[in-house]
Amino acid sequence: xxxxxxxxxxxxxxxxxxxxxxxxxxxxxxxxxxxxxxxxxxxxxxxxxxxxxxxxxxxxxxxxxxxxxxxxxxxxxxxxxxxxxxxxxxxxxxxxxxxxxxxxxxxxxxxxxxxxxxxxxxxxxxxxxxxxxxxxxxxxxxxxxxxxxxxxxxxxxxxxxxxxxxxxxxxxxxxxxxxxxxxxxxxxxxxxxxxxxxxxxxxxxxxxxxxxxxxxxxxxxxxxxxxxxxxxxxxxxxxxxxxxxxxxxxxxxxxxxxxxxxxxxxxxxxxxxxxxxxxxxxxxxxxxxxxxxxxxxxxxxxxxxxxxxx
Amino acid sequence: xxxxxxxxxxxxxxxxxxxxxxxxxxxxxxxxxxxxxxxxxxxxxxxxxxxxxxxxxxxxxxxxxxx
Numbered sequence: 001x002x003x004x005x006x007x008x009x010x011x012x013x014x015x016x017x018x019x020x021x022x023x024x025x026x027x028x029x030x031x032x033x034x035x036x037x038x039x040x041x042x043x044x045x046x047x048x049x050x051x052x053x054x055x056x057x058x059x060x061x062x063x064x065x066x067x068x069x070x071x072x073x074x075x076x077x078x079x080x081x082x083x084x085x086x087x088x089x090x091x092x093x094x095x096x097x098x099x100x101x102x103x104x105x106x107x108x109x110x111x112x113x114x115x116x117x118x119x120x121x122x123x124x125x126x127x128x129x130x131x132x133x134x135x136x137x138x139x140x141x142x143x144x145x146x147x148x149x150x151x152x153x154x155x156x157x158x159x160x161x162x163x164x165x166x167x168x169x170x171x172x173x174x175x176x177x178x179x180x181x182x183x184x185x186x187x188x189x190x191x192x193x194x195x196x197x198x199x200x201x202x203x204x205x206x207x208x209x210x211x212x213x214x215x216x217x218x219x220x221x222x223x224x225x226x227x228x229x230x231x232x233x234x235x236x237x238x239x240x241x242x243x244x245x246x247x248x249x250x251x252x253x254x255x256x257x258x259x260x261x262x263x264x265x266x267x268x269x270x271x272x273x274x275x276x277x278x279x280x281x282x283x284x285x286x287x288x289x290x291x292x293x294x295x296x297x298x299x300x301x302x303x304x305x306x307x308x309x310x
Numbered sequence: 311x312x313x314x315x316x317x318x319x320x321x322x323x324x325x326x327x328x329x330x331x332x333x334x335x336x337x338x339x340x341x342x343x344x345x346x347x348x349x350x351x352x353x354x355x356x357x358x359x360x361x362x363x364x365x366x367x368x369x370x371x372x373x374x375x376x377x
Contacts, residue, residue, distance in 0.1 A: 012323060012326070014325055014326065015325060015326055015329035046347055046351060047342070048343060048347045049344075049347060055340075083374065114344075115344055251330070
């Protein structure tokens, strides 16, 4: 019997294949920012409730990743970067991804509502809806500004984390949202400039291809400058402080200088040094976000000892 | 003759089945721990003690009692 089935046995998806549907690398950023949102909030949370809260946010983000892979399987199959994802490579059936995405969405939202509060659960539900429907189904294939508005989905986690602790939305959580929201476009477009993408083959409008690379360079500097007041402004709220403000001023100078360098040159110059500046600014952008949230965490950690905050 | 017939799908799906078992156990543990934490956070047990189809004189608020 085994001889007969050895040839035509379909590939059996492993747990690892299902886990890959949840986009674990995106999830790690979501966990970090949600945790910071939760820990910097002025209301203490029981550690286990906090753990469940962050777990639900992470699972919710994973669920929206699975829904995105279900919807975008046709695009993913065309592009080199994504062709090895579980659905285009045939390891997971599209229906399975849809089922897992829907089930985990419901699970994470309901558990978050029961463990914490309705506002946090509502915000998580909206985040999943925003990423799966507004970004994946609607904007991604229709406008080159897809990354701008779609970035909102990645910006919600600290706001949800804050809502887990406080049960409310405030200027602090709004500015944490705005920080990631405004940071996403220059971060992504710096990458788009040096990565040879095949979005065009997949029919996805990207700014570099619809409006040209010079326009993209102008957009990088514009968003980097617009990001400055948001990042600095957060320093003057109740969760900011001298440490955050110092870190933020230095990082913003570094990032705007990098964006300026991107804007000042053209593709001929970039080709000559193999996109060194664009790659450098992309790296800065990673430090930028990590250190801003790290500084918020440092302020919160030092506050009990009389050092953090204003 | 063996009473238990081992189908090859059992072997093929072993990893997945253990994975699902692990997730289910983790879920049970999560709900249990959450229940313990939530109940302990209530503090005084009287706060969530209530009438269960039978009059309970012990928990009727006395006059002048603010609770």
